[in-house]
Amino acid sequence: MSSLSRSSFLGNSGIGETFSKAHGRPAVRVRVVALGSSNSHPRPLKETKGASNPTTTSASVVTEVDSKSAVAGSVADVYGNDQLVEETPWAVSVASGYSLLRDPHHNKGLAFSERERDAHYLCGLLPPTVASQDLQVKKIMHNLWQYQVPLQKYMAMMDLQETNERLFYKLLIDNVEELLPVVYTPTVGEACQKYGSIFRRPQGLFISLKEKGKILEVLKNWPQRRIQVIVVTDGERILGLGDLGCQGMGIPVGKLSLYTALGGVRPSACLPITIDVGTNNEKLLKDEFYIGLRRRRATGEEYDELLDEFMTAVKQNYGEKVLIQFEDFANHNAFELLAKYGTTHLVFNDDIQGTASVVLAGLIAALKFVGGTLADHKFLFLGAGEAGTGIAELIAREMSKQTNVPVEEARKNIWLVDSKGLIVNSRKDSLQHFKQPWAHEHNPITELVDAVKVIKPTVLIGTSGVGRTFTKDVIKAMASLNEKPIIFALSNPTSQSECTAEEAYTWSQGRAIFASGSPFGLVEYNRKTFVPGQANNAYIFPGFGLGLIMSGAIRVHDEMLLAASEALASQVTEENFNRGLIYPPFTNIRKISAHIAANVAAKAYELGLATHLPQPRDLVKYAESCMYSPTYRSYR
Ligand SMILES: O=C([O-])CC(=O)C(=O)O
């Protein structure tokens, strides 16, 4: 067997078709690339058959191996496989032997079979036992339970992602309810706060002001070429924790793990990016372990130019159909970036649009318990930033769609309170533009509790980023006005939640319909068990992104957000409702994501924004067929 053929992994699904078998061994398609070429002008790749190179680490061969490239359905380019040319300036090689065990994309640890160990120079490098992937999952769960501190679990999970990617995803998918709070909110918040200290290996691209003028080259340094989703932050508003600068990287990394685990987008198509323009966090600037630029944030032209170069480079490098998800930007930049690039790029702001979509879905479901239509309800928000105004606008649009009243009219049922009090007409001139549509005629009110008493909302939504602001008085006021007050405390992580689940149920005598952004456990009150909902955009963005990718959408449209909400709400079963749930459990999230993806894709086709033609007949089945599976592949 040629050594190179030993170093290629031919899966048992799809990709085997790309290769032919010769003499009982795989003939490997190999691309030869010249090393040492400059970043900006990689020499062209040449295709050859067979080749030789022993255990490759920095060898000059590129083996064309990709996961699950053949998917059912008639639509081409699901995974961007029609982008043929690899353009990384350096060679990618698939290793065998010692290097194989250190390659997170292909390592299987003890799960390598005897045959694989023999064929891939692994004999002696592993202890004799061969373990199944299921046993590996069981063992790691067992290990994770030994850790008392959530951050230790987080670090163990990150280590696993860095050593055995498929096992990481199998673990996460099989134990999603238990592990979501570890890789995602609330623990990811703490991880970002301490990122400098726990940092071991970079997990995404860092683009700082130092890279100005060469962002395209930086993108080319990333090993994967066929990127489908980028989650990007500038770290200025990490969850409700504020400016964490470069340490915000934990967020894109966490979000993209969910893209794969919850939405089935393959990991190699996901690219986490942090844009470092400095930080105004004095504590970090003084922290000797801080990993970012030690300067105050760039603003104005300097900021805009860097972002513009970034957006242009992304499109140039990855094409029109790469999804760019903006995450945890501060309000002033978030709205502007979305407006500026919404017409030229496939962009989605998770905090404005994803959160809106998940909350609308929860409200649609909650109305089953409370009765009435959206238009019969009155909404009061604490917090008028990205999430608050984003949710408010989507509710107004859905209301307008349902009742045929103009959206301006629908907005009148929705009131917002910010740090200065109720948003009213007399404040209009001093309001940021995204708050202005919510300025209604009313006397000024400064305190939330007074606003509740006067406005008399049926739904109270917290998006302030400030913890414990739904006080006992506020919840009691809601409960005295409504038989079943709807109370959503959406700020993340748990420390910033406007109230706890227990407070919401206790102070409303068990009458609240409650959901929060970060997870809370079951609450016992008056011998009854309450299951708080988790109104987190994690329900939406993975399926939403998959829907965009599988339809080849080139722009995001608000109608797609409504389509995602409706799909999510429709996944709440009668059985869920009987248990008091307004969101389906995360256990079924892949099925839910497939439905969301299908509805979003259907909307993209309907709006003429889809480019993958013809439209598959059964979009749900098609979405499922596109999903990445973390099961190990057999290596011949
Ligand atoms: O990350 C989360 O849990 C939800 C979110 O987008 C945020 O709070 O910014």
Ligand SMILES: [Mg+2]
């Ligand atoms: Mg966010």
